[in-house]
Amino acid sequence: MVPIDLSSAPVHPHVPNGVNGVNGKKLNGVNGVNGTNGHATPKSPAKQFNPYAPRYADFLSNVSNFNIIESTLREGEQFANAFFDTETKIKIAKALDAFGVEYIELTSPAASEQSRADCEAICKLGLRAKILTHIRCHMDDARIAVETGVDGVDVVIGTSSFLREFSHGKDMAYITRTAIEVIEFVKSKGIEVRFSSEDSFRSDLVDLLSIYQTVDKIGVNRVGIADTVGCANPRQVYDLVRTLRGVVSCDIEIHLHNDTGCAIANAFCALEAGATHIDTSVLGIGERVGITPLGGLVACLYAANPEYVKAKYNLPALRELENLVAEAVEVSVPFCNPITGYCAFTHKAGIHAKAILNNPSTYEILKPEDFGLTRYVSIGHRLTGWNAVKSRVEQLQLNLTDDQIKDVTAKIKELADVRTQSMEDVDTLLRVYHSGVESGELELGQRHVLDRLLEKHRSQSQERMPAAAA
Numbered sequence: 377m378v379p380i381d382l383s384s385a386p387v388h389p390h391v392p393n394g395v396n397g398v399n400g401k402k403l404n405g406v407n408g409v410n411g412t413n414g415h416a417t418p419k420s421p422a423k424q425f426n427p428y429a430p431r432y433a434d435f436l437s438n439v440s441n442f443n444i445i446e447s448t449l450r451e452g453e454q455f456a457n458a459f460f461d462t463e464t465k466i467k468i469a470k471a472l473d474a475f476g477v478e479y480i481e482l483t484s485p486a487a488s489e490q491s492r493a494d495c496e497a498i499c500k501l502g503l504r505a506k507i508l509t510h511i512r513c514h515m516d517d518a519r520i521a522v523e524t525g526v527d528g529v530d531v532v533i534g535t536s537s538f539l540r541e542f543s544h545g546k547d548m549a550y551i552t553r554t555a556i557e558v559i560e561f562v563k564s565k566g567i568e569v570r571f572s573s574e575d576s577f578r579s580d581l582v583d584l585l586s587i588y589q590t591v592d593k594i595g596v597n598r599v600g601i602a603d604t605v606g607c608a609n610p611r612q613v614y615d616l617v618r619t620l621r622g623v624v625s626c627d628i629e630i631h632l633h634n635d636t637g638c639a640i641a642n643a644f645c646a647l648e649a650g651a652t653h654i655d656t657s658v659l660g661i662g663e664r665v666g667i668t669p670l671g672g673l674v675a676c677l678y679a680a681n682p683e684y685v686k687a688k689y690n691l692p693a694l695r696e697l698e699n700l701v702a703e704a705v706e707v708s709v710p711f712c713n714p715i716t717g718y719c720a721f722t723h724k725a726g727i728h729a730k731a732i733l734n735n736p737s738t739y740e741i742l743k744p745e746d747f748g749l750t751r752y753v754s755i756g757h758r759l760t761g762w763n764a765v766k767s768r769v770e771q772l773q774l775n776l777t778d779d780q781i782k783d784v785t786a787k788i789k790e791l792a793d794v795r796t797q798s799m800e801d802v803d804t805l806l807r808v809y810h811s812g813v814e815s816g817e818l819e820l821g822q823r824h825v826l827d828r829l830l831e832k833h834r835s836q837s838q839e840r841m842p843a844a845a846a
């Protein structure tokens with residue numbers, strides 16, 4: 377792949393959602409969308425109907441008003457490859473804080489002596505983010521948690537029949553009694569408390585709403601819904617959060633596992649339905665395939681409202697944060713990772729390349745410069761086009777006409793049909809072509825002359841570098 381560094385390319389204003397004829401005027405009444413078949417719009421105001429105007433449900437949406445509960449140091453520690461020593465935990469906590477997440481959730485201090493000590497150490501860092509720890513719904517855990525110096529405690533207990541039968545073995549009456557005791561105890565210490573049902577989507581709806589209503593009445597700060605097994609789809613998430621929003625007045629958190637790849641979409645739908653807090657981890661690490669990834673969620677919410685997300689988080693810090701965690705758990709950042717994936721801002725096909733060079737918003741919903749990153753156009757392959765090649769010719773300050781660029785593009789394609797051309801290969805070809813034109817040896821379409829010039833260039837370079845060639 378031959379990347380062209382486009383960091384100096386003109387940056388065009390980002391086209392926000394809702395423009396491009398989506399929420400704007402262009403679509404109304406066109407293509408028969410409003411039943412007008414392209415004819416004049418009805419004149420009577422009573423008959424006018426804008427299907428894209430905000431709906432009642434949109435007023436519930438928190439897509440531009442949410443908090444992130446970052447759980448790399450809790451859920452992330454449950455990732456099979458994770459072992460965080462104290463120093464690594466502190467580095468990760470500081471990097472999360474520098475990125476700007478609102479909350480950092482830590483492993484239960486009841487898990488081990490070191491977990492307790494690390495929790496205390498992170499509380500003492502004086503970070504801007506609020507520090508939470510995550511415990512079972514049990515007074516023993518609660519007593520340890522409130523002594524660590526955390527700003528809040530996240531309490532969880534399974535409510536599905538699976539977990540009631542095979543995990544803790546408790547019925548709803550016991551769960552409700554213990555939840556009340558734990559919540560009142562944590563509240564008495566003057567810190568935040570959240571109550572969450574584990575495996576919410578496989579729990580009985582009446583049980584769920586009833587326990588959430590009870591804990592809301594006694595002043596819990598947040599209730600949490602958890603898709604513990606990653607079985608929920610966006611519609612189910614919307615429906616459950618929307619229903620809960622009508623039942624409790626406290627904040628609503630959601631924790632979504634990614635077993636079927638829906639975790640980001642589910643988080644977005646939860647916000648649309650009125651959730652206020654989303655759990656994430658860096659690169660999504662957690663039990664099995666993990667949970668909603670921080671970077672992917674940020675990409676999704678940036679696409680919805682770039683200005684809000686840019687103002688809220690230090691976006692250029694994301695890459696280092698992900699690299700730090702990837703290194704700590706010995707994985708690579710996936711090539712398809714939103715924002716920081718190897719090819720996230722690389723454009724290849726000729727049709728894309730031409731439009732991107734004219735206006736990056738044509739094929740980009742995220743602006744790389746907002747994340748401290750650079751856009752590339754790849755040209756050394758058989759899908760390239762003369763417009764992309766022209767941009768490289770201009771960067772190299774070679775003087776070629778459009779017809780000459782089209783001619784040399786045909787040669788790039790011929791060579792790339794055999795193997796992908798490196799940046800160096802393409803630059804050499806462009807320079808040889810240019811000097812052939814300048815010297816008057818090469819004319820349009822004279823492939824045999826170009827091949828001879830290339831061969832001559834190759835043997836001259838080998839003569840110049842015999843030692844290197846040997």
Ligand SMILES: CC(=O)SCCNC(=O)CCNC(=O)[C@H](O)C(C)(C)COP(=O)(O)OP(=O)(O)OC[C@H]1O[C@@H](n2cnc3c(N)ncnc32)[C@H](O)[C@@H]1OP(=O)(O)O
Nearest residue numbers: 484486487488512513514532533534543544545574604663
């Ligand atoms: C879905 C999630 O990710 S929830 C968060 C998961 N986090 C963790 O598990 C934190 C790390 N865990 C640990 O270090 C240990 O499991 C500990 C310290 C919490 C408990 O260890 P142990 O006492 O040895 O128990 P063990 O892990 O074998 O079993 C869990 C116990 O908690 C009980 N339990 C499980 N979930 C809950 C809950 N949400 N609330 C209260 N009790 C619970 C189980 O019934 C079981 O009790 P038992 O000892 O009477 O059998």
Ligand SMILES: O=C(O)CCC(=O)C(=O)O
Nearest residue numbers: 532572574600602604631
């Ligand atoms: O506390 C919560 O809300 C979620 C706990 C958890 O990790 C899960 O259910 O997957």
Ligand SMILES: [Zn+2]
Nearest residue numbers: 451604631662
């Ligand atoms: Zn989880």
